[in-house]
Amino acid sequence: MAGNAWRSTVSRVMGAVKSQTQPRTFSRGMQTVTIIPGDGIGPEISSAVIKIFEAAKVPIQWEERNVTAIKGPGGKWMIPPEAKESMDKSKIGLKGPLKTPIAAGHPSMNLLLRKTFDLYANVRPCVSIEGYKTPYTDVDLVTIRENTEGEYSGIEHVIVDGVVQSIKLITEDASRRIAEYAFEYARNNQRASVTAVHKANIMRMSDGLFLRKCREVAENFKDVKFTEMYLDTVCLNMVQDPTKFDVLVMPNLYGDILSDLCAGLIGGLGVTPSGNIGANGVAIFESVHGTAPDIAGKDMANPTALLLSAVMMLRHMGLHGHAKKIETACFDTIRDKKVLTKDLGGNSKCSEFTAEICRRVQDME
Amino acid sequence: MCELNIWGGVGGAELRGKRSVSPPPAKYGGRHTVTLIPGDGIGPELLNHVRELFRFCCVPVDFEVVTVDSSVVSEDEINNAVTAIRRNGVALKGNIETNHNLPPSHKSRNNLLRTSLDLYANVMHCQTLPGVQTRHKDIDIIIIRENTEGEYSSLEHENVPGVVESLKIITRVNSLRIAEYAFKLAREKGRRRVTAVHKANIMKLGDGLFLQCCKEVAAGYPDIAFDNMIVDNTTMQLVSKPQQFDVMVMPNLYGNVVSNVCAGLVGGPGLVPGANYGKNYAVFETATRNTGKSIANKNVANPTATLLASCLMLDHLGLVDYASMIRKAIFKTLSETRLHTADIGGLATTSEVVQSIMREVQKTGPLTSEYI
Numbered sequence: 001m002a003g004n005a006w007r008s009t010v011s012r013v014m015g016a017v018k019s020q021t022q023p024r025t026f027s028r029g030m031q032t033v034t035i036i037p038g039d040g041i042g043p044e045i046s047s048a049v050i051k052i053f054e055a056a057k058v059p060i061q062w063e064e065r066n067v068t069a070i071k072g073p074g075g076k077w078m079i080p081p082e083a084k085e086s087m088d089k090s091k092i093g094l095k096g097p098l099k100t101p102i103a104a105g106h107p108s109m110n111l112l113l114r115k116t117f118d119l120y121a122n123v124r125p126c127v128s129i130e131g132y133k134t135p136y137t138d139v140d141l142v143t144i145r146e147n148t149e150g151e152y153s154g155i156e157h158v159i160v161d162g163v164v165q166s167i168k169l170i171t172e173d174a175s176r177r178i179a180e181y182a183f184e185y186a187r188n189n190q191r192a193s194v195t196a197v198h199k200a201n202i203m204r205m206s207d208g209l210f211l212r213k214c215r216e217v218a219e220n221f222k223d224v225k226f227t228e229m230y231l232d233t234v235c236l237n238m239v240q241d242p243t244k245f246d247v248l249v250m251p252n253l254y255g256d257i258l259s260d261l262c263a264g265l266i267g268g269l270g271v272t273p274s275g276n277i278g279a280n281g282v283a284i285f286e287s288v289h290g291t292a293p294d295i296a297g298k299d300m301a302n303p304t305a306l307l308l309s310a311v312m313m314l315r316h317m318g319l320h321g322h323a324k325k326i327e328t329a330c331f332d333t334i335r336d337k338k339v340l341t342k343d344l345g346g347n348s349k350c351s352e353f354t355a356e357i358c359r360r361v362q363d364m365e
Numbered sequence: 366m367c368e369l370n371i372w373g374g375v376g377g378a379e380l381r382g383k384r385s386v387s388p389p390p391a392k393y394g395g396r397h398t399v400t401l402i403p404g405d406g407i408g409p410e411l412l413n414h415v416r417e418l419f420r421f422c423c424v425p426v427d428f429e430v431v432t433v434d435s436s437v438v439s440e441d442e443i444n445n446a447v448t449a450i451r452r453n454g455v456a457l458k459g460n461i462e463t464n465h466n467l468p469p470s471h472k473s474r475n476n477l478l479r480t481s482l483d484l485y486a487n488v489m490h491c492q493t494l495p496g497v498q499t500r501h502k503d504i505d506i507i508i509i510r511e512n513t514e515g516e517y518s519s520l521e522h523e524n525v526p527g528v529v530e531s532l533k534i535i536t537r538v539n540s541l542r543i544a545e546y547a548f549k550l551a552r553e554k555g556r557r558r559v560t561a562v563h564k565a566n567i568m569k570l571g572d573g574l575f576l577q578c579c580k581e582v583a584a585g586y587p588d589i590a591f592d593n594m595i596v597d598n599t600t601m602q603l604v605s606k607p608q609q610f611d612v613m614v615m616p617n618l619y620g621n622v623v624s625n626v627c628a629g630l631v632g633g634p635g636l637v638p639g640a641n642y643g644k645n646y647a648v649f650e651t652a653t654r655n656t657g658k659s660i661a662n663k664n665v666a667n668p669t670a671t672l673l674a675s676c677l678m679l680d681h682l683g684l685v686d687y688a689s690m691i692r693k694a695i696f697k698t699l700s701e702t703r704l705h706t707a708d709i710g711g712l713a714t715t716s717e718v719v720q721s722i723m724r725e726v727q728k729t730g731p732l733t734s735e736y737i
Contacts, residue, residue, distance in 0.1 A: 134605065135500035135501060135604075135605075136500070136604070151533070151567075151568070152567050154567075156568065156569065156570040156571055157570075158570060161537075162536055162537030162538065162574075163534065163535075163536045163537070164534070164535045164536070164570045164571045164574050165532050165533065165534050165535075165571070166532070166533040166535070166568050166570065166571040167530050167531070167532060167533075168516070168530070168531040168532075168533060169528065169529070169530055169531075170528075170529045170531070171527055171528045171529070172527035172528070173527065199516075199618075199621075200465035201463040201465045201473055202463075202473055202476065202516070202517050202519070203516065203521065203531050204465060204468075204469035204471075204472075204519075204521065205469045205521035205522070205523060205529045205531065206521055206529045206530070206531040207465075208465065208469070209527075209529050211465075231621070231622065232621050232622065232624075232625040232653065232654075233625075233655075235600075235622050235625040235626045235629065236625040236626070236628060236629045236633070236634060236653060237629070238626075238629070239603075239604055239626050239629035239630050240629045240633060253564075253618075256564075256596075256597050257596055257597050257600055257619075257622055258600075259597075260597035260598065260600055260601045261597075261600040261601065261603075261604060261626070263601060264600060264601035264602070264603070264604040264605050265604055267605075268601065268605065269601075
């Protein structure tokens with residue numbers, strides 16, 4: 001049937017997007033995942049996650065890699081070849097926070113990773129955490145942001161002294177790709193609707209193109225409801241009633257602003273997971289907070305963001321059972337409020353928080 | 366001509382008495398003439414209520430109504446409106462709908478109005494209002510948004526099929542102008558801090574220029590603290606701790622996002638008035654510029670934002686006494702929960718709210734007419 005042919009084409013083109021993925025590298029039932037600890041509190045929270053995964057007996061073996069930029073042949077900045085090789089083999093990565101040096105001469109590491117693996121979709125599920133109180137309860141939405149073009153194309157010129165133009169680039173291919181991912185995600189995760197966020201009343205051609213592509217893709221996903229909404233209306237309604245929203249798909253800049261807005265609704269970047277999906281089945285999950293150099297090495301960091309990103313990764317790999325176990329243990333610990341790190345309102349150490357989650361996971365066996 | 370006229374707002378009593386040197390342009394026989402553009406959706410009905418209220422309060426303002434049909438392709442109607450505003454100097458308007466499915470040559474009428482009249486500063490004062498239930502309390506933020514350039518330059522082209530480029534223009538002149546406006550307003554209102562909102566870490570040249578202009582202007586106002594924040598962090602801070610912000614200045618698109626977030630924080634689009642100021646003209650409307658198509662002509666729209674916008678207009682014209690009389694009546698009505706419209710959780714109709722405001726005015730002031 002045409003439907004099935006379409007689905008297999010999409011699968012071939014987009015790689016392992018569906019949650020029922022065949023794990024890529026098999027070695028005695030264990031799947032390899034590249035882990036990039038990062039800087040600052042990165043190493044502490046990465047080891048916390050590894051410990052929790054061990055306690056939950058997750059069939060993953062970790063391959064640790066460093067991604068400090070090096071200058072390749074030809075003078076172009078690139079990530080170390082061992083890191084690239086590892087990622088290409090394992091296809092799945094977990095990344096801690098990376099520090100962006102101000103005058104290092106090379107672009108930010110995140111940008112480099114994005115370009116190397118063509119990470120075109122940034123997915124951020126925002127779910128209210130019971131036990132971590134914010135003025136907003138019952139938030140349950142997902143922001144899917146186009147990550148390669150739009151306002152962040154980096155193309156700027158000084159026309160004459162005192163007049164600058166920045167170019168926002170919208171292409172048919174990138175818009176179609178992100179729209180397809182959004183609808184696939186909605187379908188695979190049983191989400192009811194997808195909303196395209198745009199400003200086509202002002203940016204008629206660019207956002208108009210994005211919107212047209214979303215509408216076209218929506219035709220092939222009749223089981224998912226499709227709506228479109230202006231960016232300002234979304235912002236207005238989001239702060240009054242976030243329960244109205246489900247999956248949001250949008251170009252780069254709006255995505256940046258809205259995903260951080262939604263992170264703020266549930267409690268900030270310290271508790272928000274994030275995943276980047278690339279072409280050829282590559283997916284890198286990361287914590288989006290900073291390196292927090294002031295508390296690095298003091299056993300004070302909160303591993304929740306990286307842990308929830310790792311849970312997102314497990315779901316992407318199809319290990320739903322383990323994902324649910326670890327997620328429940330984490331939420332239960334936070335809800336109980338007995339062992340919390342400083343940023344969550346308690347005064348326990350990172351290792352104590354980790355140990356508590358490990359204990360809960362083991363109790364669930 | 367009126368330069369940066371005093372803007373009353375809540376507590377404008379202490380600024381009364383400060384008037385511009387030359388009289389406002391369209392004042393004939395002691396009565397001002399103001400252009401009125403009904404717009405679409407809830408615009409016409411709410412502006413009718415404004416007229417009703419002004420007649421009742423004997424406000425010496427006559428409205429010259431200019432309709433702009435959003436479905437017409439020709440730009441004659443909007444040009445007529447612009448001419449009328451040039452003549453009168455001041456306008457009160459509803460939002461004109463933009464059908465984004467029409468070809469790109471059909472530009473947004475609201476945008477055309479703003480750029481033709483060079484209304485470079487969009488000012489919005491968000492404050493927690495008594496009687497309105499919100500998640501956050503004690504919010505008092507003034508948002509100043511550059512209104513003519515940035516992402517709203519409407520310069521787009523398709524060089525290669527399937528690849529569209531949209532230009533965002535930032536100029537030194539306009540950035541300095543809006544920063545100057547922001548600091549001047551902050552000083553006039555006795556505000557402590559101005560925060561510039563930008564994304565200069567990514568758009569290094571564009572937003573970098575904007576930020577630099579703000580820093581230059583800040584140097585000339587040592588009594589006012591100046592800091593800056595990246596737009597995504599700003600929205601995150603706004604939903605968790607909005608009380609930290611005082612005055613914010615930013616380019617066009619971020620202004621759109623931040624003003625809508627703040628409007629949502631204080632209770633919604635039906636409560637906040639907005640003003641667009643240029644060197645010679647001023648246009649007043651609701652802050653979030655919604656057409657409200659789905660609730661049009663059902664007598665359920667919240668008239669507060671439009672009525673408060675008309676008060677801002679009265680302040681601008683120098684009719685400060687009328688403005689504070691009407692404003693007091695509006696806030697008294699707002700503090701009564703049974704007179705809340707649906708958008709703020711009540712069951713009252715638009716006319717009930719307006720009638721209540723008129724009764725309040727009658728109680729407190731001598732200046733009412735017997736006939737409505």
